[in-house]
Every structure is written in structure tokens, then in C-alpha cells.
Amino acid sequence: MTNLQRSAFELLSEPVRRWIWQQKWASLRDVQEKGIPAILAGGDVVISAKTAAGKTEAALLPLITRLANRDQVQDGFSVLYVSPLKALINDQFRRLQGLCEASGVLLNKWHGDVSADAKARARKRPSGIVLITPESLEALLVRRGSEAKFLFSALDAIVIDELHAFIGSERGVQLTSILNRIEIAADRDRIDRIGLSATLGDMALAAEALRPGDGDRVTRVHGLDEGNGVKLQIRGYLLKGKDNGTAVEVDEDETDEAEPDKQHDEFGIPAALAADLFRFLRGDSNLLFAGSRQKVEVYADKLRRMCEDAHLPNEFFPHHGSLSKSEREDVELRLREDPRPTTAVATTTLELGIDIGDVESVGQIGPGYSVASIRQRLGRSGRRAGKAAILRIFVIEPTPDKGGHPLDRLNLDLIQSIAMIECLREGWCEPPAPWGLHLSTLIHQILALIVQTGGLRPAAAWKLLCERGPFKTVDRSTFADLLRCMASKENRLIEQSPEGSLMIGEMGERITESHEFYPVFATEREYRIIHETRVLGTYPISSPVAPGETIIFSGRRWKILEIDDVTRVITVKPTRGGKPPYFAGDGGGIHDHVVGTMRKILGSTAAYPYIDAVAVSLLADARLAFKELELETRSVIPYGNGSLIFPWIGTKKLQTLMLAFLARNFEASSFGHSIEVQEVNVSGVETFLRTLADADPPNGEVIAARLAKPNLAKFDHHLSADLMTMVTLKERLDVASLPAVARSLTEPLPKVGKPSPMG
Template sequence: MTTTSPPSGSSAFRLLHPKVQRWIWQQDWPELRPAQEAAAAPVLAGETDVLIAAATASGKTEAAFLPICSALTADRPRTGGFAAVYISPLKALINDQYGRLDELCEHLDIPVARWHGDVGASGKSKLLERPRGILLITPESLEAMFVLRGWKMRDLAGALRYVVIDEMHSFMGAERGAQLQSLMHRLDLAARRRVPRVGLSATLGDMRAAADFLRPGSGDKVTVIVSDADSQELQLQVRGYVETRPNLSALDRTADEDAEQQTGEEDSGDRIAIADHLFTTLRGSHNLIFANSRGAVEEYTDLLSRRCDQAGVPNEFVPHHGNLSKDIREHAESRLKDRARPVTAVCTSTLEMGIDIGSVSSVAQVGAPPGVAALRQRLGRSGRRGGPAILRVYIRERELSPTLHPAEELRAQFVQTIATIELLLQRWYEPPHGTALHLSTLVQQTLSLIAQHGGITPNDAYRTLCVQGPFRLVDAATFAALLRDLGEATLIRQETDGLLLHGDAGEMLVNHYTFYAAFAAPTEYRIVHRGRALGSLPIEQSLPEGALLIFAGRRWRIVAIDARAKVIEVARASGGRPPRFTGAGPEVHDRIRTEMRRVYEDTAVPTYLDATAQRLLEQGRAAYRRFGLEARPIVGYGNDTLLFPFCGDAIMTTIALTLHSRGVTVERQGLALALSEITPQITADLLRELSESELPAATELARLIPDKRIDKYDESIGEELLARSFAARRLDVPGARNVISRFAEQAALARFA
């Protein structure tokens, strides 16, 4: 892996084609950006893969396409086919980049074409008749091209010289990323050569892992360009709020009474205070407010819109999330681009990535950020055009009371936010998950290969996908077992000569438009108590029977799980008030929890905290000292015992399942694991016993989970392979062993009443 530092001069400009140079002069650019300077030579050479990591709005797109267009202009393709393929995670980003690239390429006589679900059939037919120039496409549309036009892929890729992957960080570690890697490899096979790849990303932590994602197995040969020259001033504030009863205006009171009648809830005073500050601070400028759920987006959009009505001013606050129609989302995007009228979009992660919405004055985050890389990506939306990046974070915590859960006395959500920000300032980001088998996506790619070629032998499929392709952690025996599972599910059948073809179920699956996506939304389960439906819940973290579940503000014990019907039967469970910040959602990395422990044990107060936030930090630190967590992880809580491991979610899940295997009822409660009806001393003895014995294997622990179906095509995979896949992705036995050993040592030094 070669790392190139951006030079200070303008040597790259002289390497570009004269027509490209002329276009740059017409833009009145005083100079090339550092990433553009560094990327020109290796991209033009076309002999290696190139990874460009730089800040948002640092000109990464031009860093790739200025030299690509120079190469295509200097040496016109002699055969038909697309000369460059740009792969983006979002259709909206493709539409945006189309305008930017078309402006450059129209002067160079290089056609630029879009291909995604919103492009009409006639436009696609014209492209197929005369494929050339630059193709902008999503992974799902590229998948459809392989499935529906497999016979034509060699013609379409015959002149292919570059593959560009935008927002590469958004693919890494996910099923969609495994699909993308497979598709890039299949493009190489269709082109009959190793096509250079150019990866673009604003937020990458482990550059070595990122390079290996771009070219699996050959990451050390990737030219990596890291540009820090676009670092900017950061203005940061974290605002703390304590839950209070609302002091409602007449307008809010009427709306709140309506909401309470429908949901049984009301707007709390802290939510209203957050909305008031957002309204006062952001009105009159362009901003983004990131909320952690679609429900929160709708809630805060409503609160802010009401304030516009109350003040008699035009509404400046619009929602943006994945459940909204395309028209509503595009209306919000167009308003953000329109500099004549101020607007603030309240959004989920849909506006994290590089849709060109222009510069925004500031970014607000309501609730704990989902991770360091996500926070960095969101922050990158602010501070363009030479101004400072401005980030405001709003955190709500419950008021201290005798009934408050210890995890909330620790102000866990708040301290996790501080830890995330501190790691952001240290330029650390979450690395991709390197041990996942991605069997669900391997199912999809196997079926896609059969469709592309009209059938394939098991050996050819294994060589294409596993030996040469991205599924290198899947050995021959595992792949053979997977094929047997697919046969039992009638997704595939085998001819007498060994050729694999689609089975009846496989034909139906591949011929449906939903086949092309490797990912699916979190599975919704109905929660049922004594035959009465309590509601539905998206389950992102698998649960065993007997575990405890928090739903509708109450604690429930899971009686039975029907994985096929997607039903969880529950019974009322006793216990104290559950914590609001349960830790559910995206997996939290081990490094974040380690940083949280450092924050608790430190005495320094970050300068970016407001007065209430400073009090919350002191309360959390006082609780940490009062519970004695610096010396021991065990805290008694009524009839239960709480374990505070301060480790990542994979280790916490492994410890919970290990205890469950010993007959202990375990519930995840934020930072803690709650052991029901067990004393601290018995817990300490159990930890010592576990530290002196061999922990169950990861696959054995995974078998305790009734429903291990996480990804889209897991329904067709047998229980044994599902257990292995779950273990590889969600469990960490070595890490759990180290934590349990530390627990046992600390518990041995402690005395429990």
C-alpha cells in the first residue's frame, strides 16, 4: 500500500489534457485542491487502484474524473462499451453527479448516462444500442444488468478502463458492500482484464482495511491518497437537557392534547426546549438537523413548524427520510440548494452522503450520534466555502430520582456522545467488520451468476465468488453446504451433468424486482401479550427466549418466538424502571466504550459543554464513583445484579449468551447487563467459575438464538450455517474471555454485602 501526500505545487495540471485544462480555467479555479493534485498521476497511469480519502467538499469527484476524462479524451476507445462506470449508493447522488460531470464532459465529447430505477425503458434501450462514455449506476441497477442482460455484459464492459466507487465508506462491512465487491469482480471478468478502481470517501479510519475492501486480497498494492489539507475550524457545542413536564403555549397545548389522545404521550418540556433553541438559532439560514429515527424527524419537524405558525413567519423546516415519497425528498433537496430562501431539513442518515445540497451554515444532532464515522460525515455538510464547521448536539436525560436506573444515573447516552466527539477529534473512525461471512449476499450472487450465464457449475461458482471474488472466508465445504441448503429451498437444482440452474423458488425470486438489492429493512416483529397485539418492533439485535424486552415503557419476558410468523409472545416482568437509552440501534464499537470509561475517570471538563451538560457530566462521574465502577464491574440493583463491562456490543452479546447458557436470565440495559434474581456475590462466583473454564464456542452460543435471520436471503439458509454466520458477525468469544477474566479479578478484590 503506497501513501501519497498531496504536493504543494500544481504539477498535476500539466498532466491533464489541454481540453480539461481549458475547462478548469473556465471555472476560474485559482488552483487544484490537494486531493486533485495527488490523484492525477496515479489515476492517469491506469496501472493501479487508487483510494482517495478526504474531507467532504474537498473535490474528490473531480480528483477522480479530471484525470479519467483526460485519459479518455487522449485515447478514445476503439471498441464499443462504457469506458468508465461510476457506482453510487444513492440515485439522488447519481442525479447530482450527472449534472456536474455532464458540464465537464460536454466539452470533451464524452457521453454521460444515468442508469437507475427512475430512468425510463426507452432511455436504457438507447444506451444498450450504443454503450459508450461514462455510466452512472447504483449497485442494484448493475445487479439487474447482470441478471437481465448477462449475455451482453462483455459488450458493455468491452472498453471499460475505470470503475469509480463514491461514498465507499457507506458500503464497507455491510451486505451491500459484499455485493458491490462481487459486482466489481464480475465487471473485471466481463472486461477480461483487471480494471483499475478508484474509491472515494470522506471518512475512513483504517486505511489498510479500506484499501483491501477496494481490491480484496491486494490492498497492499492500492495507491492511497489521504488529504488533510482541507481541515477546517470546528465550532462545537453539546447542550444538555433534563426531562421536565411541559410548560405549553396555547398552540402547543392543543397539538399536544391531540397527540396524547392518539399515542398516550405528550411533548415533554425538554423536547420543547430543544425545539425552541433550534428555532431561535437556525431560523433564517440553511441547516441540517439529524435525528436518530424517522419518528423523531416527524416530531421535531412538527414542533418547529408550529413555532413558525406561532411566530407568523414562513415555515423553514422540512422533513427528509426514507419513508417519504421521492417528490417530498426532492422538494427538500431543491429548497436546500435554493440560496434565496432559508431552509432547515430535519433528516435521518438520508442526507449524510454526498447529495449536493449546497453548503449549510450548521449541523445539529439530536440524540447520541450513531457512531464516529457517521458523525464525521454529517459534520462534513457544514463549513464549506471556507467557513467554520458548526455542530450543535442536543442530549436529553431523565431527572435524577430514587427510581432512576443506574445506567441513567451514569448519564450513559450523554457520556457516549462525549466519547464519540473525542474520538472524532482524534481522527479515529470505526473500521469495517472483517470476519463476516456475508452468506446472504453469497446466496444472491450465486443466483445472479446462474441468471447471467444461463447456468454454472459448482466449481466455477466457487472459484468466481470465493476463490477469486470477495467471499474468501467461505471455504469449499461451507459453499457446498450452502448449495445443499439452496437446493432444499428449491432455489437451485442440479442437472445430471452438474450444471446449477434456478429451481422453482429461485425463478420466482430472481424474476422479481426486489431481488437486485442485497439489503432489507430490519425485521418487524409483532409483540403479543395473552393474545392481544401490543404493537410491532423492528428487531436489530437477536434475542433468546427467556430474555427481557422493554416495550411501550414496560418490561416483558419473552415467552416464545415464532421466527416464521414474526411474532414474539411476552409476559409481564417485574423490576425497576427501565432505562430509556437502551443501546439499541447500530452496533457500538469497543473503542467507544473504552473511551467512555476514560471520560468517566477523567476530571477534565470539555470546553464544548454548556452549563447543563457540565452538570450532567458531573452527575455521571459521581454515579460512576458511587457505584465503584473504577474498581469493580458489579452493582446490586434490587433483586438483580448489573454488570458494566464497558466493551463493544459484540462482546456484550457474547457475555449475555454465555450467562444465558448457564441458566441466568440476562437483559441488556444500556451500558449494563442485568442478571435477574441473582446476588452480586453469586455473580462474582459465577464470573470466577467462567474465567477458569472454557467458554462455549461462538457457534454453540449462536444456536441459543431462535431467529438468527438477520439479512435478506437468510430465510433460505439452514440453521447450522446461520449459526456460523451469526457467530462470525455478532459474537467475539476471545474478547468476552478477556473481559470475564478482568471481571473475575476485580470481583475477587471486592466485598459484597
């Protein structure tokens, strides 16, 4: 092993070095060369590198070495390895068993499927490394609070795998709070934290997320493993009309008699796309990310029937969160160990590092909603030596009808797909979301802390959770308001003893005694959509909607009259206007940078060698429409009896601008990357925008009042109206951006630059 850089390899303990020799590694990977000395030096470390670059070993090799170098062995676990998924823990357990056995380190896995006897043995004689989920860690603290010091006082480090999956989410805030509670219970000032991630757009924000308030002291390691290269292509398809057997609109009276093929075609699988998927994927092992669970089932069923029609064994299997654990594991096992060709048609469930072995290629239906996601998916392919990673994005665009919506002419799914690849090419990735208030998660942590400790005073709870913990944006006054809200007659989550200690209240006992308490995330809530007395269906509230807004549902355009959060009912009526635009996908938050890149692509003449002939034609049509609609020189254009606004901004700012119009009693709705304002001409829209541009940011409470209270987080329904407004303004809207956004829409547009195509 002469080509190993001795500076990293020789720092490792003798058993670890021997294990590396036994694996016949030719050399350490770049991320390991950099990560080993950083972790051996002590302190917090963030490690970022492409998927399958060896990040797990970059963390565990030096940590096991640190354990070997200890002067004395203490009772207690030595390393906590926190992972977001039980399946990932099972994979890592298989992967690390040999290393731990060779090093004399006990390896434990701990999640809901591990037997109570195994957990009891580990608690009785805690030692070595524990692979655990945040929820199991929470349950351990809450149920065994008195044992926390015994279990964790010897901790040498805490590893957080798939760090990007936690940052900015309720689950990530919960985990950071748990780690803080462990440090306090173990009577330690700080325990080293090591974050591992394949997709981090801003290492500084990631470091701050790993150690809130002290991110500057976190060491940052970025692996530069070049891999085996990338092959990618964007392929375009036209979603044709009824005469071509696709996009069929089925009336309610005809639903029962509609042919199965037409029902599937209604979901928009052009024949050319189905044929290409079958041609590209059959005969190898692949991943196809289809989007929603419904689309996963539709595509998997279509490809399965194509296998049957060709008298071939089925190679296509769905994989999503609503399937049973055994169904998902069967697909994972077949990909990992079965030589038969297998394509998993998946949602995001296979985006993280679950071990599925080597796949030939990755496919994706539509553009997706983040560059980070594409980077993560791309890393699932190209793991074999000399084999490039292969990514194909399949984009479906509607055939524009005479008098159709202008958005249909711009082919924005294709433009967004190209923008995503151009961002990927330039090395850009979405930064972690800024820290919010996360009051729902704070409610959860207050309850968990009370159960763990048996009760504590409000000042001690604030100091532990907010001053030292992750809820640093919550001041004493807001914390006091939250406690009063939790203790109210409506909630009865907590109460205060005569001595002043916080205790669990009547409703709090019911919540904390349930096994459903430990996860901090809420399952997706659905609202019934009702027109007059008829239920049209259910609508998932995964993004905010507001009264007065127009939504597209069941192939029709509806105006929201009222939203009842208690009964979860959205009351609607039909609304007029142009033909609703077609959008693939189910919505998602898109970053400003991606949308800005889309405008540059539409306004340029750059060619992109990775798009096929159909996509080239669709791009030319979109650019022609961009010119004919005069979007090169203006942002507001007439449409129907109103106006269309193209701000070219991300989802959060677009939603905030739309609500600003609603707050001034305009009839406004956001579609794709635009806002439609009815009954108001271009001059009227521009007058309002100039007023908005010349003033200070409007009253946020007035803007937020137009937004339905969707109760997105698990305990949002326990928040008062004032506290919910604070959360909305901090986390879900961007009121401060309104003057600058309005100003950009009223001033002459900057000349569109020419993005350089990917070679």
C-alpha cells in the same frame, strides 16, 4: 494559475486543463494534487478526504485524461461510476456535464428512473462514463448477460463513490461480486478500481474491501484539506416528569383523549430544547439529524407548529426514507436553490453527499452511534470560504427519581456524546467491519450468476464467486452445503441438470423474475409483541434479541418468553425489577474504543469547553454517581434482587457476554452499556465470570442457540440451522473475546486516565 503545482496540473489533458481554467480555480485541492498522479499511474486507488474536498474531481480529471491518451477507441463504456443513491447520481450528472462536454466524453446516468429508451441507446452504442447504482448494474448483468463483453471489455476504470457506505454490508459484498463478474465477462484479469470516501477509519481494511485478497497492492491517498475550522457545542437538557408536561405516560384507556401536545411531549422534547432548536435554526438553512423516522416527524411537526404560533412561514421539513421521492426531492431542491431559510429534519438520508448546497449548521439529537457518522455530518457544513463548520449536539437526560435505575444517574447519552467528540478530536474513526461469510448475499449471487450465464457447474461457480470473488471465507465444503440447502425441497431455489450444471429451480424462478430481486438488502422486519392475547405493538428486529432477555416497550419492562420467526411473534410477560432506564435513540452498534473513552471521561476530572452549563452539571452528577456506585474500582455492583455488570465494551461483545449468561440459565438482559442479572448476587456473578475467564472460549453453538434467528439479511430464511449458526458466530457475535472480557471484569480495574479536553 502560477500557484498550481505543475506536477499535477500539467499531467492532465489539454481539454481538462482548459476546463479547470474556465472554472477559475485558484489551485488544485490537496486530495487532487495527490490523487491525480496516483490514478494516472494505473492500479487500484483508495481516496479518503473530508466531505466537499474535491474527491470526485480527483478521480474524474485523471480518468478523462487517461481516455484522451488512449491509442485507439474501442466500443464499450470507458468508466463505471457506481453510487449508492439515485439522488447522488442525479447530482453528479449535473456536476460533471460541463467537464464531460468540454472533454468530448459522453456522460450517461443509469438507474430505475432513467427511461428505457435512454438505456437502450446507451447499450446500442456504449461509450464514455456511466453513473449507475449497484442494483441497476446487477439488473444489466442478469438481463443482458450475453452483452456483458461488448459493454464492458473497454472499461478503463470503475469508481465507487461513498465507499464507506458499502464496506461490510450485504450491498458492498454484492457490489464487489458484481465487479468481479464484470472482469470475468469482459475477459480481463483486473480493471482498475477507485474508491472515494469521506470517512475511513482504517485505510488498510478499506483497501482490502476494495480489492479482496489483494489490498496490499491498493494505493492509498489521504487528502489533508484543513477546511475552515470547526465550531461545536454539546447542550444538555433534562427530561422532566409528568408535572412538567413531558415524558407523560399515557394509559391505553386514555390514549384517544390525550391532548396532542402531551402526545408529542411523550416522545421527550423538553420545552427548553424546542426553544433552542427554534432559536438556533430559524432564519438559516440547516440540517437537523433527529434519529428515527418517528422522531423526524415529531421534531419537524413541533418546529412547524412553533412557526405557526409565531405567525411565520414554515422553515422545517422532514426527510426520511419512508417519504415519497418527490417529497424528499422538494426538500433537497429548496435547500440547494431556494433562497428561503430551510431546515431539513432528517434521518441518515442526508448524511451522504446528496447536493443540498451550503448549510449554516448541523444539529444532532443525541450522541449517534459512530464517530464516522459525526464526521460525515459535520462535513455538510462549513463549505463556504471563511465559514467554519458548525455542529451542535442536543442531549436529553432523564431527571433521576428516588430509587431510579443506576444507569439514569450516569447520564450515558451525554458521556457518549463527549466520547464521540473526543475520538473525533484525536483523529480516530471506526475501522471497516471485518469480512463475514455473507451467505445470504452468496445465495443471491449464485442465483444471479446462473441467470446471467444460463447455467454453470458448481466448481466453476465456487471458483468465480469464492476463490476469485469476495466470498473468500467460504470454503468448498461450506459452498457445497449451501448448494444442497438451496436445492432442498423446502427451498427449491436451484436444481442440477443431468450434465451437472446448476439451473434455476421453481422457487428460484419466481424470485429472479421479480424486480425486487436486484437489491440484495432486506427491508426491516417487524415482529408483533403479544402479552397473553393482547397485541402490544410491533418491534423492529434491527439487532438480535433472545428468549429470556428483557426488553423495554411501551414504557414497560417485559421478559421475552418465546420468539417465533415464522409468524414473527414475540411472546412476553411483565417482569419485576428496578425502574427501566431511559435511553434516547433506537439502538446501534457502538465500538469498543468509544465505550472505553466513556469510562475514562467518567473517571477523570477533565473539563470540556464545548459543553454548556447544563451539560457541565449533568457531567458532574454522572461523575459523582460513578464514584458513589464504586465503578472506579469494580465492574459488578448489586442492584435490586440481582446485579449490574459494567464491562465498558462495545455492542457486539456486550451482546455475546449477555448470551453467555443466558446459556448458563441466568436471567440476564443488556441495557445500554450494562448487563443486568436477576436473582444472583455479586459473588455469584463473579464466580461465573472467573469460570469463564479461566477456560477456553465456550462452545459457540451453545451461545448462538440462545439467540433468536432474526433473519436480518434478505435470504437468511433459506439457510439451514447449521449455516445460520455459522453466520451468527462469524458476523454477529464475538465468542472468542469472552475469556478476556471475563478476566477484565474479575481483575482490579486499571487506573482511569485523564483524557485531554478539546481546546
